[in-house]
Amino acid sequence: MFKRSYALLALLVIAGMALAACGPAASAFECTDALGCVTVGPGEPIHLAYAMVISGADETLGVDSRNGVEVAISQKGQVLGHDIQLTGEDEGCSAEGGQAAGTKLAADPTIVAVFGTSCSSAARVAVPLLSQAGFAIISASNTAPDLTEAGNENNHPGYLRTAHNDEIQGAAAAQFAFEELGVTQAATIHDGSLYAEKLQEVFATTFEEMGGTITTTEAVDPNGTDFKGALTSIAATEPEFIYMPIFVNAGSLITRQAKEVPGLEEVRLMGADGMFSPDLVEGAGDAVEGLFLSSPDLASFGPEYQSTFLPKYEEMFGTEPISVFHAHGYDAANMVFAAIEQVAVQDPDGTLHIPRQALRDALYATKDFKGLTGNLTCTPTGDCADPKIAVYESHPGQFPPDRIWP
Amino acid sequence: MTLLVAKNVTKRFGGLVALNKIDIEMKDNAIQSIIGPNGAGKTTFFNCVTGFYTPEEGDILLGEHNITGLSPDRVTQLGISRTYQNIRLFKNMTSVENILVGMHPHLKAGLIGGIFRGPLTRKEEAEALKEARRILNFVGLKGRGDMMAKNLPYGEQRRLEIGRALASKPKLLLLDEPTAGMNPSETHEMMNFIRHLRDELGVTILLIEHQMRVVMGISELISVLDFGEKIAEGTPVEIQNNPHVIEAYLGRGAASGLVQAAA
Amino acid sequence: MLRNWTQRVTLTDIIVWALGILILIGVIWGSIVTLNTGKYSTSTWIDLTITGLALGGVYALIALGYTLVYGILRMINFAHSEVFMSGPFTATFAAQALIALGWWNTYPILSLVIVMLVSAAVSASIAILLERIAYRPLRHAPRLVPLITAIGASFFLQYTFRGLYGSGLKPFPDMEIFSGFWLIGTVRIFKTQAVAILGAFIMMLVLYTIVQRTKIGKAMRSVSEDKEVAALMGINVDRVITTTFALGGISAGIAGILYLLLFPVAHFFMGFFPGLKAFTAAVLGGIGNVPGAFLGAMVLGLLESVGPSLFLDGLGIPAPNQLKDAIAFTILVFILIFRPSGLLGERLTQAKA
């Protein structure tokens, strides 16, 4: 069976030998880029790829971002007269998945840029591989600080992200809680994901630096349903405020159940952009009243998101956004398009040459880019998310919620 | 000298008393039988002896060892092996393999030996194989060695099972209805075969049997169980004209049905 | 007796017992410490208890499905967790439709009934299909085979529904009549919780009567004793087994709705862990035993919601609730070791494996 397939491969090669004469003609363009150029022949599509989690328990995260990217592509139509081809690999929200996806994508020199990864654990393994291959890498949902921390072994050239660095968001949340609300006793909840765990850690440290006290840290199962136990043990420590940077599913249930736990009825809850979704409002029902959510400043995010993005998304995928990082994916895609249009060299016959290093530089140089998730400006290490974090207060049946701070 | 001594062995299942104060003694190199209507507790007694059940009361001694409540594998290692009323071979292993499994207690090779197959292990395996073939021949399964056990004809399966039991070199061999489902000629063969076993190998044999011809034909001593009680014991002749036995077999025939359902 | 014990005891037993005792000590010690610190008030404990019982109610209804099937076929219907998922997942759409019709809060009871019917119907039909296509042909195969099939079916169903309805969350709308709580003395019991506990209890009674009193129940019991004999007595074994699966499916479907009343978010993965817990519950109470399943589920729910705070907190384990599943599984293991027939015992004669 398998021996045969090798034989077949060999045969194909030989058959090809005959056709060797008619190879593609070399183009006039001289590539001087440090990382070389991608050449896209006339009529060929520009090849972009994703490395996101599209199977298993965390798949909504990746599928949602990918959908965001696809919306952007279909809205964009063509870049410099070339279609856009999106292929991708499943990174399984795990290190091994990241390695597999990274290795496979890295082996395909036609790829210009990679969207991903979804999970920071995957990024730590995949990004070096993709960076090696000379791609530009933009993640829509990595939030682990080390990925963009200058000098950190996990920070690699060519890597950018439109998602929020935990450092920024966690700190902002702490600031809001301590200064705006004036609470001094806070508890935190995480769900064992890198994202939540890191975010609450940052919150805790900042909050304590400011002089507040963390009464307790609870951990919950993201697939769990009954969180009364966790909430009760939190209630026993009598916090005035609970920070729970987790995801929609557990988030909405905790929001409900907190109202039912004696001692927590009046305690204010706060989530992060992982919960910034219409599903939360539906899932949490009336209990959502007064829930704080931190998220990039939607000043620019509001109308366009509602008026054009959401309808398009639902038209394409038959459902509302299933998670929270679709807009980030959408922005990432548009950043790439803009950068390509900026650096690509086009031959008269329509052939496109995309210098890789130049593309990266263009992306790092992104400034005041009007995206769904705010005004994107990239730092030299690749943090592109709008640094202005706003806090929103949710009300039943209302999305997006009201911006109340700053 | 006596090989097996069972002293007032009692086994209960919930309310039902399956064995009630049973005493049975066996001489070395004897052929003895246990008879009784269905559900009289014969097989239960076997299970007690072989360690599958732990009797609530009483002792079972094999030679000088007290084997009461030992786990089955220990009992086998001490020299008791058995066959089953409804043949229970390792269906999907070959005849030879069945025998080899039977020889388990006498082989040493463990994990390490199995992996490295040092000279010792290889020697052991080779000898085991030879021995296995010898046993196959002895039970008249020459050339059947590589057949899947389940593909053997009924009679041969019986013999293979006995062969497997012999492979552990038992002092005492328990045969649970060895002639069940056999026609007269096969039955006759089996009787000779059992005598042959005793004479050739000097194994002591305890039978459970229904066919009176067999029982009366080969056993030196017969114990009769009924409702878990030993109601009689003696030579074939004594048993044949023992009123209790006749009653048990003819009188309360109807009753035995119930008991069967219970056991 | 003692003598036999001393003779039979092996190294394994000793180690196992040692482990058991160690854990027991840990549990007791933890509880004592927790109670001494007085971190939690009495009312807190009561709240946790009620929560636990409500959770137990849901587990109970799923566990009934496991128990019925196991009782009859001696097989773990691993895919029952997906039978449980399929109903409510589908019912969320019915609920949305009812809202669109404006019935949801105008005729709450009617709506609830409709939703339950939908859920039960879907779950039941999935269960029946499962039996017909995947299990029936394997009825006489060695026991490993149907179990593996069940695992396969479980994954197939899970991801089929993911494909059909998508992997997003499907929120289940609140019902006004069930919002809020009753005050019994100082004890608050939320209406949803009350419904869950009651529903489970009623369903258990119904099934129990069906199994014990009705004709089909008689047939079920005789099939579980011995299929061949039952067939000889003119019982249509296939029909009985199908009925059993249907009953299991129905109870799973209803369980699903109660589940959604308590935790109003449905998704394709919602069946897996509750299913596992429910199985634990069934074993805990004595699998194949209907009241046992109920009792077991209640105990499990209780231990899960009270356990972490009671046992682990005292031992100074941070974020103890993270480990509540670990508690559930540990219970399962030790039940199976020390009392394999469960709290109430396996009602049906058990086959040896």
Add this chain to the structure above:
Amino acid sequence: METNTSFSWKEFVKAGLLGGAVAVLLSLVGMVAAFSGRYIVSGVFTMGQVLFIAPILLSTYAALRRNRQLTNSNLFMAGLLSGLVGSAILALLVLIGSMVNLRAMLINASPELYGILTFGRGTGLGIVILLGLGLLIGAAAAGFLLLPDRIRHALTQAIIWVLLIGLLRDLIVTVSFRWGPLSSIVRQLFAVSGLTIIGALILFLLVGGVSYWRWGRPKRDAAESFNQQRPAARWLTIGITGLILLFLPLILGTFFSEILDNVSMYILMGLGLNIVVGFAGLLDLGYVAFFAIGAYTIGILTSPELGIATMSWWEALPFALLASFLAGFVLGLPVLKMRGDYLAIVTLGFGEIVRLLVLSDWLRPWLGGSQGIQRIAQPSIGPLVLNTQQELYYLFLIGLGLVAFIAWRLKDSRLGRSWMALREDEDVAMAMGINHVSTKLLAFATGALFSGLAGAIFAAKLTSVYPHSMNFLVSINVLSLIIIGGMGSIPGVFIGALVLIAAPDLLREFAEFRYLVYGALLVVMMLTRPEGLWPEKRRQLELHEEEPAVVPAAD
């Protein structure tokens, strides 16, 4: 014999319904749409189309085969009927979809899907086309059945290979990039997606011709031929395969090496679980636990992050193996007295417990909690650090060789016999003097050891471990692959791993439907071929025991 010409139309309607139902299901779960982007033959037809045509074709063909005795005309009638019914169901879906918005519920019932099903011809015309296609399918099935065997065989082969190569286009092209001048040549045969028409033709004729030519020559299926070879020949085969394996990564490059690494890792685990499930008949669903223990032991002992110890990988390895072996014992002790099916659930529980513990904040100082352990040491030979997939592949290869050898030796040892005896009949096995607890424990612990080894290499490969890598699905993957391959069969593990682990890695659209397909495979396998793709020699009939379970997946 007289051929009976009267037959039940019902059967063929059924066949059609079945085929149609499957086709609809594949469409509604999104497979059709997902694969519609992937051309088999560029511009001609896509995998998506194959996915909704094949079920109808196959079920029709199967039904016809069952009624070979029918007269040709009847066969054709029957075929047309079945095909028509099948396509009618699809048409129905399109029709309903065009009238009501199914999408509110079924997210994949998208205009795109209808477009694919109607070949972009709009509802009305599309439905007509669909029905016509149905008739065509039916006729094709019947005609195919009537072809002389030799030609039919050749055709089948050709079609299968065109599909296969067409699907693996990306893979082949990507790999071909390493072949310098050859790459452009190979790529002549392929379009941007799938084969070019010429490429397809060449391939079709090539394979068709070859298999037509080879027809009649004694062809034995791989399993048989291998088992029948004389030892010498067998060693030769092994030797050659060995050489191929040795140079594989050099030929195929990182892309493939990555896949090879994954496959070998799963084979390692498979061989271990095969001992537990296949040999000893203990269904262990918590197998990932030992994998985790192996990986984490390496992590704890080598990563400077936790500051517990900073050994080299080689120094840590023995500890990892010991740890997993002991874990096998300790976890085994309590559960091994349980009934088979309880064992499954309890081991599953153990797997979860381990995952929860490594995830827990409680053990975070020692195990890294959700942040996992990074900067794990990689094995080094002298100055050379094995840190690329190619290099690590050899580590896997060595481990694989060792483990396979051990498994193979144990299979026919006294221990192996005891395991099988226990699997066959535990009571009797005990009556043969086999201590069931210690024997089972050995199986459990040996399996754990292999899994631990896999974990240790895994940790080195990633230089990091996270609790999320240790989930239940790993156990399911391993279980699936040994069952598909053939329980108790060592070569079966290899086949299973190649099919189940490599396939999703090669076909990215597939990844999304991985577990759907696994599940279906498990069920179908158990129903139709419980002994697996490469059955264990002795075991071949084992699972058919009391009653042949050869029953079509549904009827």
